[in-house]
Amino acid sequence: MEIKFVEASGEVHHVEVEVGLNAMEAALQNGVPGIDGDCGGNAACGTCHILVDQAWLASLDTTRSEHEEAMIELIENAQPNSRLACQIKLDEALDGLIIHLPEAQF
Amino acid sequence: MNAQAAAEAARVPLADIDVSDPELHRRDVVTEYLRRLRKEAPVHYCANSAFGSYWSVTRFHDIMQVDMNHRQFSSDGTVVIDDQFFSGGHIENEKKRSSFIVLDPPHHTSRRSAVAPGLAPANLLKLEAGIRQRTQELLDSLPVEETFDWVDNVAIELTMRMLAILFDHPFEKRREMLHWSNVVIGFPGDGVVESWEHRNRVMTEIHEYFDRVFKERRANPVGHDLITMLAKSEVMSDLSPAEFLGTMTLLMTGGNETTRNSMSGSVLAMEQFPGELEKLKANPALVPSMVSEVIRWQNPVSYMRRTTTEDVELQGTTIPKGERVVIWYLSGNRDEEVFERPDDFIIDRPNPRQHLSFGFGIHRCLGNRLAEMQLRILWEEILPRFDRIEMVGEPTRIHSNMFRGFHTMPVRLHRKTNA
Numbered sequence A: 001m002e003i004k005f006v007e008a009s010g011e012v013h014h015v016e017v018e019v020g021l022n023a024m025e026a027a028l029q030n031g032v033p034g035i036d037g038d039c040g041g042n043a044a045c046g047t048c049h050i051l052v053d054q055a056w057l058a059s060l061d062t063t064r065s066e067h068e069e070a071m072i073e074l075i076e077n078a079q080p081n082s083r084l085a086c087q088i089k090l091d092e093a094l095d096g097l098i099i100h101l102p103e104a105q106f
Numbered sequence B: 001m002n003a004q005a006a007a008e009a010a011r012v013p014l015a016d017i018d019v020s021d022p023e024l025h026r027r028d029v030v031t032e033y034l035r036r037l038r039k040e041a042p043v044h045y046c047a048n049s050a051f052g053s054y055w056s057v058t059r060f061h062d063i064m065q066v067d068m069n070h071r072q073f074s075s076d077g078t079v080v081i082d083d084q085f086f087s088g089g090h091i092e093n094e095k096k097r098s099s100f101i102v103l104d105p106p107h108h109t110s111r112r113s114a115v116a117p118g119l120a121p122a123n124l125l126k127l128e129a130g131i132r133q134r135t136q137e138l139l140d141s142l143p144v145e146e147t148f149d150w151v152d153n154v155a156i157e158l159t160m161r162m163l164a165i166l167f168d169h170p171f172e173k174r175r176e177m178l179h180w181s182n183v184v185i186g187f188p189g190d191g192v193v194e195s196w197e198h199r200n201r202v203m204t205e206i207h208e209y210f211d212r213v214f215k216e217r218r219a220n221p222v223g224h225d226l227i228t229m230l231a232k233s234e235v236m237s238d239l240s241p242a243e244f245l246g247t248m249t250l251l252m253t254g255g256n257e258t259t260r261n262s263m264s265g266s267v268l269a270m271e272q273f274p275g276e277l278e279k280l281k282a283n284p285a286l287v288p289s290m291v292s293e294v295i296r297w298q299n300p301v302s303y304m305r306r307t308t309t310e311d312v313e314l315q316g317t318t319i320p321k322g323e324r325v326v327i328w329y330l331s332g333n334r335d336e337e338v339f340e341r342p343d344d345f346i347i348d349r350p351n352p353r354q355h356l357s358f359g360f361g362i363h364r365c366l367g368n369r370l371a372e373m374q375l376r377i378l379w380e381e382i383l384p385r386f387d388r389i390e391m392v393g394e395p396t397r398i399h400s401n402m403f404r405g406f407h408t409m410p411v412r413l414h415r416k417t418n419a
């Protein structure tokens, strides 16, 4: 499957990913800049903050876990479509997903 | 591994191991005791220490679990092992719950968010040029081919210059912040604080200073310094005087004792692992990854303490309610199940950012980006100037179970030949 990362500058990265990875891993494995993933995907660092493209909000289960919610609450300029990339499991239904990257991770 | 220290750690009966003893930290043998705990008792109970009984958590993933679980492992009131530490002097102007590091949600969230913009990447970008300039000036002023103390002349000096920028404090008075910071974390008889009354006097002085500057900047909020950023936030104006002081001193000490020791640690690391310095010289693009590895390897904050709010089971052991639980970052960062050759300094590890030094969860270090930036700038400026920072004597370490750092580090600089 393929997903698309859009940097704050507008630069686009199309990446081919394996089903079953999470979006943080997909970015890291494909050298997409702007996602750090310091905690290795435990929703404990907030350095994989992304914004889900508006058009995809409906197809994505947007319920945040308690940990994810707590970390997002501390992110400056978090938006209603903010998610932690490590908490988005990529499955076939998300083929073509568009993810926007914030200007910087904190 | 330090064989002698490992033998020493092996001789102590498991139940008698007390990794909170600052002497083990000063002698730098505590890592061997922690290695033994990781292996034999990853959730270890120490019944008797100078600070009372406490539990130690030493494996990487367990530490992460505890750090994330702020409901059962609370930070409310204190995050240091010594309950007396902040109240021993019965200081009126410094009560419990004085800053967000010792608060749980919901209060934690708003207070932390008030400080965050000042330390966020966008704001740091505005401070970077100033920090780089002061770093360059300092490095250019250092004696070459002559022995001097790296700790006082570079690590402390640079940290003070940075804090002066961060707080927009007069440059000539930067060492005042060092004194204040030492008093805040000090206690009578430590060589800085004479008595609790003395400490109380200085704390009042600090409060008056920050209060005055805060009001000035609220009236005229033009700078990008931390105090101006705070002055713009509504939450800050609602804080009690004690909480205001607690927040300011947290920012002052948080940015002081930690980064300076990582700066010195980076020099020690390069001395002990000269091959890594060669790697870095050959490929300066490794600086950011080297910075993360320094922060893992040096591990400037050894632990955080939590208090259980109910009985909690961890690794098959039940920790009762109301107990002190110490999560040893210093141990988790050396966990052999997570890191290959954990004691070695390797600047091109896979996933160098995945270390524990900043903590995880809602109390994760707010100054992480600033710390990384300072270390990055330091090495970006060292590389074109010096061939090597030679250690010409054993460094001495500080007597602290919380901060892992150095008193002195005699060095000699060798200029780059083609510079």
Ligand code: FES
Pocket: A024, A036, A037, A038, A039, A040, A041, A042, A043, A044, A045, A046, A047, A048, A071, A084, A085, A086, A087
């Ligand atoms: S990788 Fe740490 S929160 Fe996603």
